[in-house]
Amino acid sequence: MEITIIGGSGFIGTNLISDLQESLRYTVTNIDKAESSIYSPLTQIADIRDKAKLSQTIKPSDWCVLLAAEHRDDVTPPSLYFDVNVAGNKNVLDVLDQQGIKKVVFTSTVAVYGLNKPNPDENFPAEPFNAYGESKWQAEELLRTWYQKDPENRTLIILRPSVVFGPGNRGNVYNLLRQIASGKFMMVGKGNNKKSMAYIKNITGFIKYCIESGMSGYHLFNYADKPDLTMNDLVRIAEGAVGRNLPPVRIPYFFGYLGGLCFDILARLTGKKYSVSSIRVKKFCANTQYDNKAVSNSGYRPVCPLHDGLTRTIETIATETVS
Secondary structure (H helix, E strand, C coil), rough: CEEECCCCCHHHHHHHHHHHCCCCCCCCEEEECCCCCHHHHHHHCCCCCCHHHHHCCCCCCCEEEEECCCCCCCCCCHHHHHHHHHHHHHHHHHHHEEEEEEEEEEEHHHHHHCCCCCCCCCCCCCCCHHHHHHHHHHHHHHHHHHHHHHCCEEEEEEEEEEEEECCCCCHHHHHHHHHHHHHHCCCCCCCEEEEEECCCEEEEHHHHHHHHHCCEEEEEEEECEEEEEEEHHHHHHHHHHHHCCCCCCCCCCHHHHHHHHHHHHHHHHHHCCCCCCCCHHHHCCEEECCCCCCHHCCCCCCCCHHHHHHHHHHHHHHHHHHH
């Protein structure tokens, strides 16, 4: 089976290629604007904003896994989200049509729901709170339109992962866990807000499951590993993993958010990017829980319990911090 991965040089893509490489059934091609640090021989360089280059690199295959996206919180200008996540994906779909590729897995995001929503399932209305979430929602709509043009012969699986974490990641969760592991963490707010999270090997395992189980038609899945943890739960797991009690200091949300705004201003003045920002404080203190019954009903069983995934990740980060 031939699988084309668009945007496979990043965190999710690298782990997905690793999972697929465990089986001799798959021939994998990675197309990305950046070279893969591990799977360079499988990688061809192309930016999804360059349709001509995509036409040269995308070849006929059984499945396309579409991972490419602008997703950082501090992307500037914000129009870049739409240039990549919407216009870029439109280019990909046009080339898939040229090459006769009819099966697509697309990774969207739970950011399409907005913040502090009551455990939304897949039928919950979209209400993105930032440009990233809005751009991914528009990309979903493009893909649904593509599917509806030939629903008898096409397959579209859209995944909306909650925050994805694991060893090797360098995103927001990594920064948070690194602060906890180093003992420099201070809680903002009361810490009772709950977070849905997705361990990397569970989300890539689910993508592989979707392909192997022969899913057809249109499917939309939230992905979150359960149970949801409060920020206080997360700190307790981290303390157990590193064998250290963290300072009991808590910063009221108002002052934490004000500090984030100060870093926003500093970033604009200096042109530098900082690990603290108002949007990150807002997301940190928000309830972000998502229903995962559709995944459970699909028959998929995660390969690693959430607690174990967190422990592995924190232990890896603690080793990096010490070294």
